[in-house]
Amino acid sequence: MNLILYLSDMILPFVLFYIIASGLTAGRPVYDDFVEGAKEGFRTVLGVMPTLIGLMAGVSILRTSGFLDFLASLLSHIISEDLIRPELISVILVKLFSSSAATGLALDIFSRFGADSLPGLSASLMLSCTETIFYTMSVYFMSVKVKKTRYTLPGALAATAAGVVMSLILARRMLA
Amino acid sequence: MLNYLWAAMILVGVIWGAFHGTLGAVTEGALGGAKEAVSLCITMLGILSLWSGVLKIGERAGLLKKFSRGLRPFIRFLFPQVPEEHPACEAMSTNIIANMLGLGWAATPAGLKAMEQLDRLNEHKGRATNAMCTFLILNMSSLQLIPINMIAYRSQYGSVAPASIVMPALLATAVSTIVGIVAAKLFERFWP
Numbered sequence: 001m002n003l004i005l006y007l008s009d010m011i012l013p014f015v016l017f018y019i020i021a022s023g024l025t026a027g028r029p030v031y032d033d034f035v036e037g038a039k040e041g042f043r044t045v046l047g048v049m050p051t052l053i054g055l056m057a058g059v060s061i062l063r064t065s066g067f068l069d070f071l072a073s074l075l076s077h078i079i080s081e082d083l084i085r086p087e088l089i090s091v092i093l094v095k096l097f098s099s100s101a102a103t104g105l106a107l108d109i110f111s112r113f114g115a116d117s118l119p120g121l122s123a124s125l126m127l128s129c130t131e132t133i134f135y136t137m138s139v140y141f142m143s144v145k146v147k148k149t150r151y152t153l154p155g156a157l158a159a160t161a162a163g164v165v166m167s168l169i170l171a172r173r174m175l176a
Numbered sequence: 177m178l179n180y181l182w183a184a185m186i187l188v189g190v191i192w193g194a195f196h197g198t199l200g201a202v203t204e205g206a207l208g209g210a211k212e213a214v215s216l217c218i219t220m221l222g223i224l225s226l227w228s229g230v231l232k233i234g235e236r237a238g239l240l241k242k243f244s245r246g247l248r249p250f251i252r253f254l255f256p257q258v259p260e261e262h263p264a265c266e267a268m269s270t271n272i273i274a275n276m277l278g279l280g281w282a283a284t285p286a287g288l289k290a291m292e293q294l295d296r297l298n299e300h301k302g303r304a305t306n307a308m309c310t311f312l313i314l315n316m317s318s319l320q321l322i323p324i325n326m327i328a329y330r331s332q333y334g335s336v337a338p339a340s341i342v343m344p345a346l347l348a349t350a351v352s353t354i355v356g357i358v359a360a361k362l363f364e365r366f367w368p
Contacts, residue, residue: 008343015322019234026237037232041225045217053213058182060209061189064201070192098178101185103329107216110333121341124330128323128345129352131316140312141304143288144295148303151363152312159317159356166348174344 001173048100055104063108084168085119092126092164099132121174125167130160216332223328231279240282244269254314254357255307257297264293268311275319287315310360317356318349 023030062068068087075086087109095102106123113119133156141149193202234240247269251258258264267290274283290311298305304312323345331338 004343004347005337005340008340009337011322011342012339016230019230019237019239022237022239023233028233028236030233033233033236034229036229037235038225038229040232041228042221044228045221045224049213049217052217053210054182056213056216057206057209058185058189060205060212061193061202062185064205065189065193065198066196067188067192094181098181101178101181103325107212107329107333110329111212115330115333115335116337116340120330120333120335124323124326124341125345125348128320128326128341129318129348131318133316136316137312139284140287140291140315141308144291144298144308146295146302146304146308150304150309151360151367152304152309155309155313155356155359155363156316158359159313159352162355163318163348163352166351167344170344170348174340 001176005174051100052104055100056107059101059104059108068108085122087119088122088126088168091123092130092160095127095130096133096160097135099127099135102127118171118175121171122168125171126164129163129167131156133157133160216329219332220325220328223331224324227278227324231277234277235279235282240270240273240277240279243273243276247272254310257305258294258307262293262297264290264297264307267293271315272319275315276321278320278322278324306364310357310364313356313360314353317353319353320349321346 020030023033059068068090071090072086075089079086079089087105091102091105091109094105106127109119109123115121115124133153137149137152137156141147141152189202189205190199193199244266248265251265251269252260255265255268267286270286271283271290274280274286291308294305294308294311295301297307322342326341326345327338330341
């Protein structure tokens with residue numbers, strides 16, 4: 001695990017170096033390209049800002065009303081907290097439908113437990129290795145008018161389940 | 177989808193608050209959440225602008241094309257039913273690489289084009305082919321190499337090492353993708 005954490009520290013600088021070096025060898029004006037891309041990134045963030053404001057206000061309302069705690073206590077009757085915290089179950093379930101809503105829930109976990117706590121790390125990893133299955137499937141299959149989706153859903157759910165289990169194991173190892 | 181989810185969050189929260197005497201906290205929660213979102217966006221403005229600037233350099237340097245070509249043998253293994261020079265292969269490669277690099281805007285159009293091309297090979301319209309199922313399972317198994325958004329969130333929420341999740345996330349992503357591929361290959365043998 002130490003090696004994995006060590007590599008985590010190195011990967012961003014390495015990617016930066018690699019990409020900028022490839023830009024230079026391709027004879028590109030790298031800084032001009034950078035600024036152009038950064039402008040796009042800037043606009044993207046400004047674009048998602050209203051979405052985030054709405055969602056974080058929504059999650060915050062659910063949290064402060066006490067409803068999320070109630071939901072968590074309901075879930076903890078079904079699955080033991082030692083296995084997976086109830087807050088994480090809601091993150092996974094919501095992620096299948098909406099990435100931004102799941103992000104809202106994960107940020108709530110960060111602010112309550114901390115980003116480096118066990119639930120914080122688990123949520124970080126889970127959101128990094130899963131996709132919005134139902135949304136993606138409907139967009140792609142609708143585009144070609146396919147109704148019989150056959151084994152797509154079970155396959156995607158198997159991949160997601162594997163990602164979630166790995167996230168829980170790795171988050172625990174990161175703190176060990 | 178999000179319309180219902182969001183409306184439900186607020187309606188349930190207010191009703192729950194009304195019955196449990198927490199409406200005062202709900203008011204504070206609504207205002208606090210909105211404020212928190214803005215400070216999060218300020219952090220994200222920095223990190224995501226930096227990252228998309230760097231990715232733009234990579235894109236202009238032709239990395240997307242270069243990596244897509246390297247993907248060919250893998251595509252041949254995954255989609256034996258699709259002829260090698262078929263335009264679907266190129267679209268699928270672009271989609272996969274763009275997803276790996278986190279270029280969402282490049283991934284979706286290429287993915288939709290791949291589906292359109294795969295549908296031309298489809299003999300039973302309206303029913304997904306093996307290639308379509310496998311392609312989408314792969315796509316939805318998450319391919320992103322560097323979860324830059326998550327790094328930005330973590331840095332905003334006081335993580336001492338926001339990027340510490342990069343390698344573990346990569347490992348989890350790899351496992352989920354492998355499980356997805358194995359499941360797709362198993363299912364395609366017997367699924368009607």
